[in-house]
Amino acid sequence: MVEMTEMTNWAVDLIGVRKRYRGGVDALRGVNIQVGQGEIFGLLGPNGAGKTTLVKIMMTVIRPSNALGTILGRPIGNSRKLARIGYLPESHRFPPYLTGAQLLNYYAALARVPRKLRKSRSGDLLERMGMSKWANTTISKYSKGMMQRLGLAQALMNDPDLIVLDEPTDGVDPMGRRDIRELLLDLKKQGKTVLINSHLLGELEMVCDRVSILVDGLVARQGTLKELTEQSKEYRIVVDGDLAPLDAQVKSIGGRVMTGAVMLRGHDSEKVNAVIDLLRQNGHLIESVEKRRFSLEDVFVKAMASAATAPNSAAQGQTSRAGSKVNR
Amino acid sequence: MMQVWAIIVDSFREAKAKKLFWVLLGISTLVAAAMSCIGFDENGFSFFFGAIKVPHPLFQAGTDAAASFIGAIVSNFLVGTYIGWVGIVICLVGTAGMFPSLIETGAVDVVVSKPLPRSLLFLARYIGSLAFVLVQATYFVLVTLLVLRWQTNRWLWGYLWAIPLLVLSFSYIYCVCVLAAVWTRRTLASLVYGLLFWVAVFGMASLEKFVGADMRSNSEDAVLKFSERGSVGKVSHAIHQISPKPGDIPIILGRQINALDSKDFVMAITAGDAELVSAGDLSNIEVEQRIADSISPFQSIGSSLAFELVILLSACIIFSRRDF
Numbered sequence A: 001m002v003e004m005t006e007m008t009n010w011a012v013d014l015i016g017v018r019k020r021y022r023g024g025v026d027a028l029r030g031v032n033i034q035v036g037q038g039e040i041f042g043l044l045g046p047n048g049a050g051k052t053t054l055v056k057i058m059m060t061v062i063r064p065s066n067a068l069g070t071i072l073g074r075p076i077g078n079s080r081k082l083a084r085i086g087y088l089p090e091s092h093r094f095p096p097y098l099t100g101a102q103l104l105n106y107y108a109a110l111a112r113v114p115r116k117l118r119k120s121r122s123g124d125l126l127e128r129m130g131m132s133k134w135a136n137t138t139i140s141k142y143s144k145g146m147m148q149r150l151g152l153a154q155a156l157m158n159d160p161d162l163i164v165l166d167e168p169t170d171g172v173d174p175m176g177r178r179d180i181r182e183l184l185l186d187l188k189k190q191g192k193t194v195l196i197n198s199h200l201l202g203e204l205e206m207v208c209d210r211v212s213i214l215v216d217g218l219v220a221r222q223g224t225l226k227e228l229t230e231q232s233k234e235y236r237i238v239v240d241g242d243l244a245p246l247d248a249q250v251k252s253i254g255g256r257v258m259t260g261a262v263m264l265r266g267h268d269s270e271k272v273n274a275v276i277d278l279l280r281q282n283g284h285l286i287e288s289v290e291k292r293r294f295s296l297e298d299v300f301v302k303a304m305a306s307a308a309t310a311p312n313s314a315a316q317g318q319t320s321r322a323g324s325k326v327n328r
Numbered sequence B: 001m002m003q004v005w006a007i008i009v010d011s012f013r014e015a016k017a018k019k020l021f022w023v024l025l026g027i028s029t030l031v032a033a034a035m036s037c038i039g040f041d042e043n044g045f046s047f048f049f050g051a052i053k054v055p056h057p058l059f060q061a062g063t064d065a066a067a068s069f070i071g072a073i074v075s076n077f078l079v080g081t082y083i084g085w086v087g088i089v090i091c092l093v094g095t096a097g098m099f100p101s102l103i104e105t106g107a108v109d110v111v112v113s114k115p116l117p118r119s120l121l122f123l124a125r126y127i128g129s130l131a132f133v134l135v136q137a138t139y140f141v142l143v144t145l146l147v148l149r150w151q152t153n154r155w156l157w158g159y160l161w162a163i164p165l166l167v168l169s170f171s172y173i174y175c176v177c178v179l180a181a182v183w184t185r186r187t188l189a190s191l192v193y194g195l196l197f198w199v200a201v202f203g204m205a206s207l208e209k210f211v212g213a214d215m216r217s218n219s220e221d222a223v224l225k226f227s228e229r230g231s232v233g234k235v236s237h238a239i240h241q242i243s244p245k246p247g248d249i250p251i252i253l254g255r256q257i258n259a260l261d262s263k264d265f266v267m268a269i270t271a272g273d274a275e276l277v278s279a280g281d282l283s284n285i286e287v288e289q290r291i292a293d294s295i296s297p298f299q300s301i302g303s304s305l306a307f308e309l310v311i312l313l314s315a316c317i318i319f320s321r322r323d324f
């Protein structure tokens, strides 16, 4: 029952999204992604993982080879719901002959925002982005950072319920990145759902409620930041001597014997002490005990590495494709 | 509606941002100024505002004959040559980039993801592109209308037909540019295919005139019947039936402004001088005139529009279905 109500509460609920481009590139190979209402969701992955492809499918820019599921409770491409989504595309190019204010007005008109609202909102948003001064300057004179701010403003013109941002921090200086983070948190406070797509981790780690790591067209990991990093908490106990005879006993406590060290998942001090007791009883000298916690970056790198070594392990029965690129 | 209007306005802004837009307005002004160098007084022609006077018994200020004479210049040279060739090439260059810029990577994403069917987006953009030409044609026609008023002392209201007719004849060719643009996403390809198509259309029209004209002096028909033709003639006829006919536009316009017939026009400017125009030339002109007279505006425009519609529909389907 709980699951049922949860299902309907997803802002984005995509099931089995596949995309094979003309020319045979399998950009997405069965992606399932669920984004909860009101959360900031990070779609992470290396370049070429298929993040942009997924977002473009959501925004009807490209057609999926296969896709089920809903966005804001309606099938992908529902016109009424598209009016409720704000979108900042990757490396966007806005008409250079328009001014910032004209651009906001134009795009909002396309999103069916009434004229009066367009006027007041474009003023507010330009103000919010610190762009008021540039409102009546043609875009051709904007810097990359200003373009990005304008792009964000554009994505908010229809007061959307869901905001989809593809690499929003691309080409933005550190100050600008901080502003964007603050904006994202602000949007969350207003109850909006944000799906943000990036190959850079640092910035996202701080604001995302949940993330999905996409590698080579498949979801390698998905969960809350806590869940993902929890899995990679561990103790590393460096010991001298041959540990092989203790293998079974260490396993029974929940650890793993490596050469010269015992690894223990999680941060459970009782277990650590149990392992230490065992090692001491058998006459081993403990050299160090390290409490380790992986950052999202470690999780990310690990996910990529495991996908690289076994590209088809999660490919749901797909045959290997020639020249599959992973670490680009 | 709000969306369609926004797209049209944006397209027009894009057109206006191009230098070419203003260059063409400038050229049009020059052409109108050159046109105004032909005038009449009570004795005949008066060129360069009275600097050169050539007396003529018929073409005098305020006469119907003078108006028809000017009408022939308008339909043959202004519409047939300047707008029909120079103007259309410049307009094609100016608008060939409209669809490629719409579907440029990074630019297309935002518009395509709006709550608006792609087919409507396509249509609005097409209309918006034609706005470029509409503005140019309107400016030119209105300016020359004033010149004509000054030259002939009367308002040639029929000349206003030139505005829709020019946009129409432009759109015959432009639809091919659009098809090439949604296919290749390249401005240059769009332009090249458009121009090639245009050359092909005029080539086919010339071929049809050459193989299809009924030269028998006792014949009442201007062109040969299908059954009377050889195989080349039959193919030419079939292609001519379905292809767009921008070449007919000046003729259709000429009727609207009571322009002189080609023959009368030639006779008028040569004053029937046999040295300037041979009998053979005259009979050629006569045949051409017969063909021109046989053109039905409805059939010509209707078949051209049908062709345009098919091309546009294909372009729209490609546009609606493709990945960006």
Ligand SMILES: Nc1ncnc2c1ncn2[C@@H]1O[C@H](COP(=O)(O)OP(=O)(O)O)[C@@H](O)[C@H]1O
Pocket (backbone or CB within 6 Å): A021, A022, A023, A025, A026, A027, A045, A046, A047, A048, A049, A050, A051, A052, A053, A054, B323, B324
């Ligand atoms: N239009 C296209 N045609 C063919 N292949 C494409 C196209 N767009 C992207 N790809 C390929 O699809 C894969 C995923 O690309 P993309 O979605 O842009 O990844 P990301 O945004 O994660 O960097 C890449 O291998 C890329 O080369």
Ligand SMILES: [Mg+2]
Pocket (backbone or CB within 6 Å): A048, A051, A052, A053, A090, A167
């Ligand atoms: Mg991308």
